Amino acid sequence: MDSSRVPRFAGPATFARLPRLDETGGTADIAVVGVPFDTGVSYRPGARFGGNAIREASRLLRPYNPAQEAAPFALAQVADAGDIAANPFDIGEAVETVQEAADGLLDSGARLMTLGGDHTIALPLLRSVVRKHGPVALLHFDAHLDTWDTYFGAAYTHGTPFRRAFEEGLLDTSAVSHVGTRGPLYGRKDLDEDERMGFGIVTSADVMRRGVDEVTDQLRQRVGDRPLYISVDIDVLDPAHAPGTGTPEAGGLTSRELLEIIRGLADCRLVSADLVEVAPAYDHAEITSVAASHTAYELTTVMARQIAEGRTGR
Numbered sequence: 281m282d283s284s285r286v287p288r289f290a291g292p293a294t295f296a297r298l299p300r301l302d303e304t305g306g307t308a309d310i311a312v313v314g315v316p317f318d319t320g321v322s323y324r325p326g327a328r329f330g331g332n333a334i335r336e337a338s339r340l341l342r343p344y345n346p347a348q349e350a351a352p353f354a355l356a357q358v359a360d361a362g363d364i365a366a367n368p369f370d371i372g373e374a375v376e377t378v379q380e381a382a383d384g385l386l387d388s389g390a391r392l393m394t395l396g397g398d399h400t401i402a403l404p405l406l407r408s409v410v411r412k413h414g415p416v417a418l419l420h421f422d423a424h425l426d427t428w429d430t431y432f433g434a435a436y437t438h439g440t441p442f443r444r445a446f447e448e449g450l451l452d453t454s455a456v457s458h459v460g461t462r463g464p465l466y467g468r469k470d471l472d473e474d475e476r477m478g479f480g481i482v483t484s485a486d487v488m489r490r491g492v493d494e495v496t497d498q499l500r501q502r503v504g505d506r507p508l509y510i511s512v513d514i515d516v517l518d519p520a521h522a523p524g525t526g527t528p529e530a531g532g533l534t535s536r537e538l539l540e541i542i543r544g545l546a547d548c549r550l551v552s553a554d555l556v557e558v559a560p561a562y563d564h565a566e567i568t569s570v571a572a573s574h575t576a577y578e579l580t581t582v583m584a585r586q587i588a589e590g591r592t593g594r
């Protein structure tokens with residue numbers, strides 16, 4: 281959609297005003313898909329509305345990305361695949377529904393840029409990606425570890441997806457890292473168990489002290505040539521940059537730091553990505569959804585460049 285001919289504030293919002301998947305013949309190189317599901321949260325609910333808030337905020341995105349010297353939507357067919365209809369009353373069923381829908385999109389040849397939803401959905405998305413590519417390297421941008429075991433006895437929650445992914449053998453444990461970690465834990469053992477699962481940690485303070493270039497170099501080296509999945513929990517950003525989220529923690533990354541780290545990963549083999557935990561009811565002036573829309577744009581650009589270069593996931 282050309283914003284100099286049809287005002288960008290007119291009409292229903294798809295991501296970046298891109299065509300819907302049914303308008304591109306049902307196939308795309310990159311499918312932007314929403315998962316309006318937040319039954320897995322441990323504190324404030326509302327991320328079920330995140331995907332549509334990000335789509336609204338993405339109206340202002342423009343076709344050329346100077347930071348990566350690329351026009352992502354010209355390099356690859358990117359389409360908005362709408363929302364996956366996950367059961368809000370049954371987490372187990374929702375997890376299965378997300379996996380089936382993701383399988384279908386991946387089988388059609390698309391990479392996924394998934395808009396959450398809470399972080400529970402990273403598990404079925406990883407299952408699906410691994411079914412296609414085998415165990416993946418993981419960069420997990422988040423204030424939280426999300427490798428906890430259970431909440432109230434529940435195994436599938438937004439605080440537990442990466443422990444389940446580890447247990448299921450979905451991760452290439454030689455290349456898994458949290459980025460932006462901070463905030464109080466339940467105990468020292470959270471970190472010990474996390475380390476035993478193979479995770480490296482670049483804390484939010486590390487990014488500040490060592491700087492974006494150094495930490496990005498380290499992450500890039502750790503990932504190497506492996507197929508990479510990136511999961512971004514928007515609460516990796518400081519609440520000043522992303523107030524609209526369910527479990528905010530002080531002392532986070534700036535949106536500039538997050539965008540720059542992602543740009544620095546442009547040569548990694550990004551097979552799919554998700555962006556979760558945007559809860560618009562706590563947002564102000566679209567601060568969070570604007571940051572999220574730009575983050576999804578950078579991730580999409582990374583994938584589009586690789587598609588144009590003919591690079592596959594493996």
Ligand SMILES: N=C(N)NCCCC(=O)O
Binds near residue numbers: 323399438513557
């Ligand atoms: N994945 C997110 N955003 N938060 C996890 C918080 C888990 C807890 O309440 O301890």
Ligand SMILES: [Zn+2]
Binds near residue numbers: 422423527557
């Ligand atoms: Zn988090």
Ligand SMILES: [Zn+2]
Binds near residue numbers: 399438513
């Ligand atoms: Zn999370």
